[in-house]
Amino acid sequence: MPLYLDAWGDTHDVVAVQDEEPDQVTDIARRLGAPVSGEVEAALDAGPLDVAYVFGPHDRMADACMALIERGVAFVVEKPGGLGSADLKRVREAAASAGVAATVPFVQRGGPVDHALSLAGTPTYYRASFVAGPPQRYREAGCSWMLQPGRSGGGCLVNLAPHFVDLFLQRSGARHVELVQARLSASLHGSDVEDHATLILAGDDGSEAIIEVGYAFPASPAKRYSSYTSVGSSGFVDVATSGQISFTRASDGVCEPSVIDVDSDPLYDSFVRRVADTWEDDFAGLPSLADLGDTMELIWTAYGRSSVPSQEVSLG
Numbered sequence: 001m002p003l004y005l006d007a008w009g010d011t012h013d014v015v016a017v018q019d020e021e022p023d024q025v026t027d028i029a030r031r032l033g034a035p036v037s038g039e040v041e042a043a044l045d046a047g048p049l050d051v052a053y054v055f056g057p058h059d060r061m062a063d064a065c066m067a068l069i070e071r072g073v074a075f076v077v078e079k080p081g082g083l084g085s086a087d088l089k090r091v092r093e094a095a096a097s098a099g100v101a102a103t104v105p106f107v108q109r110g111g112p113v114d115h116a117l118s119l120a121g122t123p124t125y126y127r128a129s130f131v132a133g134p135p136q137r138y139r140e141a142g143c144s145w146m147l148q149p150g151r152s153g154g155g156c157l158v159n160l161a162p163h164f165v166d167l168f169l170q171r172s173g174a175r176h177v178e179l180v181q182a183r184l185s186a187s188l189h190g191s192d193v194e195d196h197a198t199l200i201l202a203g204d205d206g207s208e209a210i211i212e213v214g215y216a217f218p219a220s221p222a223k224r225y226s227s228y229t230s231v232g233s234s235g236f237v238d239v240a241t242s243g244q245i246s247f248t249r250a251s252d253g254v255c256e257p258s259v260i261d262v263d264s265d266p267l268y269d270s271f272v273r274r275v276a277d278t279w280e281d282d283f284a285g286l287p288s289l290a291d292l293g294d295t296m297e298l299i300w301t302a303y304g305r306s307s308v309p310s311q312e313v314s315l316g
Helices: 002-011 022-032 040-044 058-070 085-098 112-118 136-140 156-171 266-281 289-304
Strands: 051-054 074-077 125-131 177-185 196-203 208-214 225-232 235-239 244-249 255-259 313-315
Touching: 002 022, 002 266, 040 058, 051 058, 058 074, 058 085, 085 289, 112 156, 112 225, 112 235, 125 156, 156 177, 156 196, 156 208, 156 289, 177 289, 196 289
Parallel strands: 051 074, 125 208
Antiparallel strands: 125 225, 177 196, 177 313, 196 208, 225 235, 235 244, 244 255
């Protein structure tokens, strides 16, 4: 949520901030000049509202979205949108029936990494690695529910992987993508949610994606490790944690180096500004609930094959 604040202040007139633990958001509300409420309905009564942003515990996301749909309020909902397929299906069907627009902050779309990977063309082989800091940071941020499987639905897989599954689905030429294998582990920190996960996805066009995410990076000003590769008909792209890019052209084998900013934090600011520009046009050009559903089905399938997400498992 803090990543959105500056852009909200510049582009939105914030009329209410709601959290089930109001004390957690008083500083944020003060910065936005808005009152704080502990209940969703009380916050909705602070309107009239044009747009609402739905964050918070994943086990309450669907109900919050339904309350907005009932009032005809367009909304932005963070992934995963609920605890499972049933939650998201309920929201998608209700929003479509009521004609309520919704979008999802898949902020990597159209960002520097996405653009760099697109140089290779439609991906045949794609790899993304995004390893963030330790799970303790959620307790320190007042979001301990993120480490409770019953409230969050899982750990790093449900929290971090959706961005990179979505990027592959958007760039893929496949008509159908399925989960081939997944491995989840909590070995490093021993918490109730997984701190490392790897997915292998396969498209019906012969393409493959390997996606690694984790809470395995140390607490550090460097924040995280990330690297990406993609190979397609146009060549091979390698994006390093430093932002160094190597694009090797398939046509002549020449390597074209460049540098980008791979920090994902600034992308949230850009997303808010696009919301402000498109909400009157039903968020035209932004990710949809259908996109969220396609992405989350692959991730929930991985969890569904494991009885305890935080156990070390290999799924075929």
